[in-house]
C-alpha cells in the first residue's frame with residue numbers, strides 16, 4: 438500500500454500531476470510545498486531534498502497510486518492451464534448506475550486478456566479486477582450503441598500511460614463488425630493532443646500509443662489466438678432490424694465455451710451457436726408494467742423469452758447480464774425473485790443474475806462461480 442499526498446500551503450497549484458513513467462518530480466518550489474508520503478515495507482520510496490529545496494521522489498510505475506488498493510479479485514491471477522475464465526465487468530444498460538456499470542465482459546485464457554464491449558466505466562471495473570488497461574490483448578465489439586463503446590478511448594489511452602501498464606507490444610486492437618474502423622479512426626483523430634503532449638513531455642514513446650482495428654465481415658470464426666477461438670454470429674436488436682450491425686459471440690478454448698448474446702430480441706442463432714455451451718450469457722429486459730416504454734422492451738429479450746432460449750440451448754449454466762430493469766425514479770423494474778420466476782416459466786434449470794465483477798471459472802471440473810460473497814470467504 439502506498440499513499441502520496443503533495444500540497445502547497447500557500448499559493449500555487451497542486452502539482453502532483455501527470456508524471457514521467459519512472460520518475461516523479463514533485464512540486465519544486467521551496468517552503469510553499471509540503472509533502473507527505475506513507476508507504477509500507479513492500480514499497481521503496483526514495484525522497485531526497487536538494488540544496489535548492491527541491492523535493493524529488495522516485496517511484497516506479499507500479500508504485501503509482503492506482504495500486505493504493507491492491508485487487509484481491511481472482512481475475513488478477515492468470516488462469517490455470519486449460520481454464521477459460523469469464524468476468525462480468527459491467528452488467529448494466531445505458532442507465533447511469535454505480536451498481537451496474539456499462540456492459541463489458543473480460544475473457545481470460547492462458548496469458549490472454551480480451552474484453553467484449555466497453556461500456557461506461559469499463560476501465561474502472563477492469564482495474565478492480567486487477568488487470569491494467571495496458572494488459573489487454575484486444576477489445577471485441579458486438580454493436581455500436583453508446584452503452585457498449587463509451588470506454589474504447591479510455592481503455593486505449595489509459596492503457597498506453599506507463600503508470601497503468603503501458604503498452605509496448607503494438608497497437609491496442611479493436612475488433613468488430615462493419616463500422617469499427619470509422620469509430621477507431623475518428624477516436625484516433627479526436628485524441629491526437631493527448632498522444633502528442635505525453636510524447637513532448639517525455640512521458641512515453643509515441644510509438645506505444647497506437648490503436649488499430651480489424652473489421653469482421655461475416656459470421657464464423659473471426660479470431661484465433663493461442664487456442665482461443667472467437668466465433669461471430671448475427672442477432673437482431675429490433676423488430677425492424679434497422680440497428681445494424683448487431684452481433685453475438687461464442688468463445689471456445691479447448692473443450693470450454695461461453696456464448697455472449699449481445700443486445701438482441703429472441704434469435705435462433707443464440708440457440709444454434711449456444712447449444713450445450715458451458716456458459717450462456719444472455720441480455721434481459723423487464724419492467725413492472727409491461728406496457729410502459731414498449732419501444733425499449735421490443736428491442737430486448739424478456740425473462741420468459743430467455744427461458745425458452747435457455748431451455749432449447751441447454752447450457753451448463755445460464756446467466757443474465759445487460760439488465761434493462763426499470764429506470765430509477767421513472768419506471769419500476771421487477772424483483773430478482775420475479776425475474777427468476779418468469780424465466781422458470783419456460784426453463785427448469787437455474788439462472789444466475791449476473792453482478793459486476795462476478796467470475797465464472799470454466800475447467801475440466803466444471804464451472805466455479807465466484808461472486809463478491811464467495812471472494813470474501815476465500
Ligand SMILES: [Zn+2]
Nearest residue numbers: 580582674700
Ligand atoms: Zn444496444
Ligand SMILES: [Zn+2]
Nearest residue numbers: 530582584700
Ligand atoms: Zn446495450
